[in-house]
Amino acid sequence: MxxxxxxxxxxxxxxxxxxxxxxxxxxxxxxxxxxxxxxxxxxxxxxxxxxxxxxxxxxxxxxxxxxxxxxxxxxxxxxxxxxxxxxxxxxxxxxxxxxxxxxxxxxxxxxxxxxxxxxxxxxxxxxxxxxxxxxxxxxxxxxxxxxxxxxxxxxxxxxxxxxxxxxxxxxxxxxxxxxxxxxxxxxxxxxxxxxxxxxxxxYSTVATTSTxxxxxxxxxxxxxxxxxxxxxxxxxxxxxxxxxxxxxxxxxxMYSLKFTTSGGSQFGAAMTAVTKDTYCNALLFGSKNTLGAPQAGEGFAYSSSTFYTYNTPASLxxxxxxxxxxxxxxxxxxxxxxxxxxxxxxxxxxxxxxxxxxxxxxxYPPVGDAMCGVPVTFPAPLTTTTAATTTAAATEEVPLLLQEEAQLLREEVPLLQEVVPLLEVVLLLQEEVPLLQEEVLLLQEEAQLLREEVPLLLEVVLLLQEEAQLLQEEVPLRQEVAPLLQEVVQQLLVVAPLLLEEALLHQTQHRQLRHQPVHHQPRLQRQLRRLLRRLILAILRSRKITELWSRNTVRT
Missing domain, CATH: 3.20.20.80 (Glycosidases)
Known part of the structure; x- marks a missing residue:
């Protein structure tokens, strides 16, 4: 209800x-x-x-x-x-x-x-x-x-x-x-x-198997x-x-739907086929078969095997x-x-x-031969007799119709008074429409901006993935560098005292042999030379690995 x-x-x-x-x-x-x-x-x-x-x-x-x-x-x-x-x-x-x-x-x-x-x-x-x-x-x-x-x-x-x-x-x-x-x-x-x-x-996509x-x-x-x-x-x-x-x-x-049925006499009856047909064919069918009473402005006619949906004169x-x-x-x-x-x-x-x-x-164009099973009366031919009869009848009926209309209007007044508050609601809804339209536009603009950001975010994700891959590749290099650095430190710890001792010795000898010829001055000890050679080789190896690491870092 x-x-x-x-x-x-x-x-x-x-x-x-x-x-x-x-x-x-x-x-x-x-x-x-x-x-x-x-x-x-x-x-x-x-x-x-x-x-x-x-x-x-x-x-x-x-x-x-x-x-x-x-x-x-x-x-x-x-x-x-x-x-x-x-x-x-x-x-x-x-x-x-x-x-x-x-x-x-x-x-x-x-x-x-x-x-x-x-x-x-x-x-x-x-x-x-x-x-x-x-x-x-x-x-x-x-x-x-x-x-x-x-x-x-x-x-x-x-x-x-x-x-x-x-x-x-x-x-x-x-x-x-x-x-x-x-x-x-x-x-x-x-x-x-x-x-x-x-x-x-x-309802073409809803009722696919029924009238x-x-x-x-x-x-x-x-x-x-x-x-x-x-x-x-x-x-x-x-x-x-x-x-x-x-x-x-x-x-x-201004056309009709023709359904093939088995005794269908209402909307929703089972059908096996449907085709679009002319309006005239529907009128002709309705004039020879059962014409249904209009339902919600929809007209139909039916026989034992056929059902037509169309705007019947009554439903129209x-x-x-x-x-x-x-x-x-x-x-x-x-x-x-x-x-x-x-x-x-x-x-x-x-x-x-x-x-x-x-x-x-x-x-308006005159009436032609009736070919569709219904009389065609518009425009009706005008005659003096018809006009006079119509005028006389109208003169008698108009006062009665006016009285009936006045009574109906009096009965409608309470109903109209009840509807007035509802109209105020309708007006408020109409005022809200521009605001809702503006809100929709803003949401659409925001959606457009978000769509534009998506490619940039995808690029960032790819760069982060590449960086993660490079970091994974650097791990072995870092693992190789660590022992070499430790070796360098150990060599420095060994060489440092010898260098200090050699420096003190040179200082002493320098004071004693300041005035001797150059070929009489002592040379560095062989042990010190070997240590320095090992230290230099270790530094060179660590430098080579560091360069490889640096190139990967620059590429990133």
Whole structure:
């Protein structure tokens, strides 16, 4: 029960912190993978359309994801997509740039020269498509090591694009708990918006043998009860990082997962195979089989052998209400090539809620033939009779609705009063965020200094090891010198008295024989000569060993 109370509390905090604007037109960001969209009318429902075509190379050059389709600047897929601006001038077109650490094509982020090379080439590439409003940047798999370098890159890229009157929008990982500190920087809060990639599977690595949700709004029953794998929790965490909800767009899957089962009728049922399928095929399957009640914003349908997970029209309502209640910037749909039909049923439903009124002097694309098993009613054809009936009904219902709303507001007052202290806690937490960010930067700087010291310490260790080896080699030499020194001392002890005696004798003889010829003077005794010779030899041997020792010492 506490988990559900916490979920509701976080949701209420976001609602109160950012009052919703129900009537506001919200963004519909349409993602398109490489292809030919020259006849795609579904783009008419988008406020922004991203063509994912480019990728960096390992040498910081601008590469193309699908050269066979997009390499030709004049006739390729990018040019065809850019030409849609003529048909839909109210849609902002963006060039999608996709890179990842795992692919090894953005490891150069740590080099300022490489960052500049890539940015210059990208800006030059954008000049070939003046119809486009800017760049959508999706760098996947960043780690703590790249945090500061990515922040620098985003700031440098934004500056370069702004100078050319172009905009930058970025992708955010859905897992804010793990990636929030890595991706967030102050530059992101100045961009038109950032897209949280909630279209990616959250439980793909957990439930590998069972049917599973894609991106639930709230937590489900175990094993799908991880709060960090929910839309609401991650939106809340990105807000705590420093975003306003209006700066965030939630990207939802406009595709389906098809599971092969044996009577599976709920999430968590055993399955033997799973494939990605179009959204239209899921709608068609749901219209002919059992449609499950939405669970935490996740829809599904099943038969005796097949189970589909997708955003059913009913489950999509839950997610759109969340977007409106939290005053988010809008919804993204991924992707146009997986919609499965010209009507783009999911995109139509999103538009009917977030932007029911088209821009001035614009009409949304008309309804085509229903090919997916569900009626397509938006935009509905307007007739005088229908308009009159609607106006009359509205005139009768509005007073009743206003009375009900007033009663609901009166009932909400006590609840709001209870929530106010909790909002103060949220504000305090937001004030702590800059301090924590500064602390993280200091820790990163300290870690960098420690990493720089490691090579020096390794060199010191090697020198100490060499010195220890040399000292071990000196031990035998020192052992050889010691006896020689003792021998020298012994010889000196023997010679010293003789030298003293000889000196006294010479002194006496000198006095007596001062006036005798030189050849009459006595010579040194033979014994003394032999002792001196032995002493000199011992000194020479000890000197030779000492020289060897000295050379080893100098080498050390």
């Amino acid at each position: 506490d988990r559900y109370l916490l979920s509701c509390l976080l949701l209420v905090c976001m609602v109160l912190a950012y009052p919703s604007e129900i009537s506001a037109q919200r963004s519909r960001v349409c993602f398109a993978q490489s292809g030919d969209y020259s006849t795609a009318t579904s783009i008419g429902f988008c406020s922004h359309a991203v063509y994912i075509a480019l990728n960096p190379t390992s040498k910081a050059f601008v590469g193309i994801l699908n050269p066979a389709n997009d390499a030709d600047d004049l006739l390729g897929g990018i040019r065809k997509f850019a030409n849609l601006k003529k048909t839909y001038p109210y849609v902002d077109l963006y060039m999608g740039v996709l890179g990842s650490i795992s692919a090894g094509n953005i490891l150069w982020l740590n080099q300022q020269a490489s960052r500049k090379t890539f940015i210059d080439l990208l800006v030059t590439k954008m000049a070939s498509y003046p119809e486009m409003s800017g760049v959508y940047l999706d760098f996947d798999g960043l780690t703590n090591l790249y945090q500061n370098w990515y922040a620098l890159f985003v700031a440098e890229l934004n500056t370069a694009l702004t100078a050319k009157n172009l905009k930058l929008i970025t992708a955010l990982p859905w897992d804010a708990s793990a990636s929030g500190d890595i991706y967030y920087s102050s530059t992101l809060s100045t961009l038109p918006f950032n897209v949280i990639k909630m279209h990616e599977e959250m 599973r949700p894609i991106s639930p709004l709230f937590s489900l029953a175990a094993p799908f009860n991880d709060e960090t794998k929910t839309i609401y929790n991650n939106v809340f965490r990105w807000v705590l990082k420093g975003f306003l909800t209006t700066q965030l767009v939630v990207s939802l899957p 309502v839950d997610k759109l209400q969340f977007v409106i209640a939290t005053n988010m910037g809008g919804v993204g749909v991924y992707s146009l090539d997986q919609a499965g039909s010209q009507n783009a049923e999911m995109l139509r439903q999103v538009t009917s809620v977030l932007a029911p009124t088209p821009p001035a002097s614009v009409s």
